[in-house]
Amino acid sequence: MSLSKKNDILEELRNMYYVSFMSKSWNPSLPNKNGIKLTVEDLIPLILRSVRVQLTMQKLNRVNRLPMLELQSSVRSSLEDLGHHRNMPVIRWVGIALCHILKKNYKGIIVNEESIKRVKAKMGSNPVIFAPSHRSYADFILMSFLCFYYDIEIPVIAAGQDFQSMWVMGRVLRECCAFFIRRTFGGDSLYKAIIAEYVSLLIQFSHTALEFFIEGTRSRSGKSLLPKFGLMSMALEPYFYGKVPDVTIVPINITYERCLEDSLFSRELLGAPKPKESTRLLLRALQVLRENYGRVFVEFGEPISVKKFNSADIQTRDLRVDLNQASSFYKERRYPGPQVSQRVKDLSYSVIREQNRIMTFLPVHIMAVSVSLWLGFDDNVPLEKVETDVKYLRNILAVLGYSVELKDPVEKEIIEALKMYSRVMYLCERERTVKLHYGVASTSGASDHIRSSRLTEQTLTEAYPIVFLQIYANPVCLACIHICILNFVMCTASKVSEYTKDSLFKDYSFFRTLLQVEFVLYMEDTNLIKNDFVNAIDHMCTLNLFFTATTDKEAIDLSNIEALRNRDQEALLLGLLHPFLTGYALILKLIIVMTSEVPDHSEQELRFHLQKKLEDEISIGHFIPKYVLSMDLIINALTAYTMMGALQKWQKGESMMIRPIVSVCRSIQQDLEIRLVRLQYLIEACYQRSSFDQCRKQKFIVCKL
Numbered sequence: 001m002s003l004s005k006k007n008d009i010l011e012e013l014r015n016m017y018y019v020s021f022m023s024k025s026w027n028p029s030l031p032n033k034n035g036i037k038l039t040v041e042d043l044i045p046l047i048l049r050s051v052r053v054q055l056t057m058q059k060l061n062r063v064n065r066l067p068m069l070e071l072q073s074s075v076r077s078s079l080e081d082l083g084h085h086r087n088m089p090v091i092r093w094v095g096i097a098l099c100h101i102l103k104k105n106y107k108g109i110i111v112n113e114e115s116i117k118r119v120k121a122k123m124g125s126n127p128v129i130f131a132p133s134h135r136s137y138a139d140f141i142l143m144s145f146l147c148f149y150y151d152i153e154i155p156v157i158a159a160g161q162d163f164q165s166m167w168v169m170g171r172v173l174r175e176c177c178a179f180f181i182r183r184t185f186g187g188d189s190l191y192k193a194i195i196a197e198y199v200s201l202l203i204q205f206s207h208t209a210l211e212f213f214i215e216g217t218r219s220r221s222g223k224s225l226l227p228k229f230g231l232m233s234m235a236l237e238p239y240f241y242g243k244v245p246d247v248t249i250v251p252i253n254i255t256y257e258r259c260l261e262d263s264l265f266s267r268e269l270l271g272a273p274k275p276k277e278s279t280r281l282l283l284r285a286l287q288v289l290r291e292n293y294g295r296v297f298v299e300f301g302e303p304i305s306v307k308k309f310n311s312a313d314i315q316t317r318d319l320r321v322d323l324n325q326a327s328s329f330y331k332e333r334r335y336p337g338p339q340v341s342q343r344v345k346d347l348s349y350s351v352i353r354e355q356n357r358i359m360t361f362l363p364v365h366i367m368a369v370s371v372s373l374w375l376g377f378d379d380n381v382p383l384e385k386v387e388t389d390v391k392y393l394r395n396i397l398a399v400l401g402y403s404v405e406l407k408d409p410v411e412k413e414i415i416e417a418l419k420m421y422s423r424v425m426y427l428c429e430r431e432r433t434v435k436l437h438y439g440v441a442s443t444s445g446a447s448d449h450i451r452s453s454r455l456t457e458q459t460l461t462e463a464y465p466i467v468f469l470q471i472y473a474n475p476v477c478l479a480c481i482h483i484c485i486l487n488f489v490m491c492t493a494s495k496v497s498e499y500t501k502d503s504l505f506k507d508y509s510f511f512r513t514l515l516q517v518e519f520v521l522y523m524e525d526t527n528l529i530k531n532d533f534v535n536a537i538d539h540m541c542t543l544n545l546f547f548t549a550t551t552d553k554e555a556i557d558l559s560n561i562e563a564l565r566n567r568d569q570e571a572l573l574l575g576l577l578h579p580f581l582t583g584y585a586l587i588l589k590l591i592i593v594m595t596s597e598v599p600d601h602s603e604q605e606l607r608f609h610l611q612k613k614l615e616d617e618i619s620i621g622h623f624i625p626k627y628v629l630s631m632d633l634i635i636n637a638l639t640a641y642t643m644m645g646a647l648q649k650w651q652k653g654e655s656m657m658i659r660p661i662v663s664v665c666r667s668i669q670q671d672l673e674i675r676l677v678r679l680q681y682l683i684e685a686c687y688q689r690s691s692f693d694q695c696r697k698q699k700f701i702v703c704k705l
């Protein structure tokens, strides 16, 4: 439970006139006092004259025979098109509309003020990057709104180009400090040079913060996504060129009690395409936003000084180069180079870790874990069972150091949360059980959208509420991932008592590697991996799961193993991994079968093929969580298997092709499957013992993988 001072800014706004709040006289603090106000008009001449853009234009002129004047005017016009403005009257008007929308749809916007104060105290002497988590469109709106509220200059924000084409809104966003970038730069060297220079100049000379979403897109699954390195690398270039003394990166976490896009995300995970950004859709969405979206929690993380981060390594001094060498650096494309690239990677993963460390947990996250797990056995989950699980998980999250907003009596909180999600789950008062509403997929205002998925109507009907719930359970999996892996390894080992610290570490590392994409687990820092392992063991000692503390650092104490086992907690932790490991094992099996007939597939085609095949597996009646149908899980598994050398990818024309390396696939399969059968057996045993007796029980069939 967090002791920090939390302020509900909506409570204050409710007692104010929006117009007077938004028209207050405003003297914001400047993230970088050495900088100046910069908009696109100031930047255009600097970018045109820059060594980088000049050299790129000269090359295009030489190689492609494009006239210099034409190139210059194309740079100017694309900059006029993509660049940001800071139009205070527009920001204030947008703010007035926002006050109304936020007040209408949210119960509270709860901000850890201490965390903002800490960040403000560290700001001022060098460039600042705001790096929020990205789970909703509401993220960037809230960020700018909070900056206004807490008197911090509005940040300049990197927005995807798709927003630019929105009628009127594209213009409005630009006036509110957004600049637009393509989602991917491909081989367009001039475009890349323009954006790199734009970002570099902002970092060097702007007095405001640069904000961007390091994940590059909203996570549909509630978990983090792998970081993108492109923008981070550009933003840190001035530091590595010695043009700025330091850069401060501020990781930020925004947690929603109910995410505006949860229905949409559930449909997208089941294979429906993302609707294109448009003002018409936005207005329609605003009209239908009549539900209660609960509270939002905002936490600013510990600011990361890039200089300090780097000085942890003795070679850092070599990484920074003399400004006078810039021209030869651009010519020879020596930035970033392998060492800087590694540092950018390390930093980017650290940002995601910090965003996750400061997550807030709400009743819905915790109860979603319990309901999702037991729904695999029965359509009715006893309220009493959910309550016990919620108490266990609350304790686990608190031991892991997370902020948990869940008071006693727990039952009351669960019932309140159920009301907020009444579209997908409800309390059956008579039986005192939690049930799901099936069939909501096509009645939730977008039947055509979900039908564009390739799955059958029946599958969609059944899978939609489960995928919806899993989006809320997923942050808990992310938070508990290290103890989940250790618990899984211990529970499913053939001879637990024979484990040494080394052999345990080996198995932990194997499953960490398998889940590295799913849970953004960094694999390139051996110290970090060891630390995570040791901390997980400590946490398990505190939770009385398997281990007791020992004075010998290299040993683990397994002497008391049976006495320590708490089967209910074990089952919950196993349940957290169940959908992922089942999905990964099935995907591997299906790939081997499919590719024995046709060895090469395009990645795109393979994803949809796999989703259809997984649907068949589910329909045969095996005990398989329906979340395995999630496109996010399928894509993550394919990426992880590629990283592990089980799949080989290559470009063929426009398509990315995939082929399995069967021997590697089989060896992973062996390690995975035997343990999975044990996992399912253990969860079932827990189900049989627990308080489900009053409910109808279905025959449990262990999934044949």
Ligand SMILES: CCCCCCCCCCCCCCCC(=O)SCCNC(=O)CCNC(=O)[C@H](O)C(C)(C)COP(=O)(O)OP(=O)(O)OC[C@H]1O[C@@H](n2cnc3c(N)ncnc32)[C@H](O)[C@@H]1OP(=O)(O)O
Residues within 6 Å of the ligand: 091, 092, 094, 095, 098, 140, 141, 144, 145, 148, 157, 158, 159, 160, 161, 163, 173, 176, 177, 178, 181, 182, 183, 184, 185, 186, 192, 212, 213, 214, 215, 216, 217, 228, 229, 230, 231, 232, 233, 336, 340, 341, 342, 344, 345
């Ligand atoms: C009062 C209230 C008012 C309210 C008022 C409302 C406010 C209203 C504001 C609106 C605001 C809207 C806000 C929308 C929010 C989005 O739209 S979020 C989506 C847009 N933002 C982002 O995507 C940011 C993160 N993305 C990136 O960083 C991506 O890398 C990029 C830059 C988009 C490019 O992506 P990509 O082409 O897929 O490439 P990627 O793999 O990342 O790598 C690109 C380059 O990085 C290099 N690279 C790769 N790895 C490394 C490494 N480790 N180290 C260094 N370099 C590396 C590669 O070498 C490559 O370079 P080249 O080889 O091409 O030279």
Ligand SMILES: O=C(CO)COP(=O)(O)O
Residues within 6 Å of the ligand: 136, 137, 160, 216, 217, 218, 219, 274
């Ligand atoms: O990233 C975005 C900015 O909010 C929007 O695009 P996505 O739909 O890819 O999340």
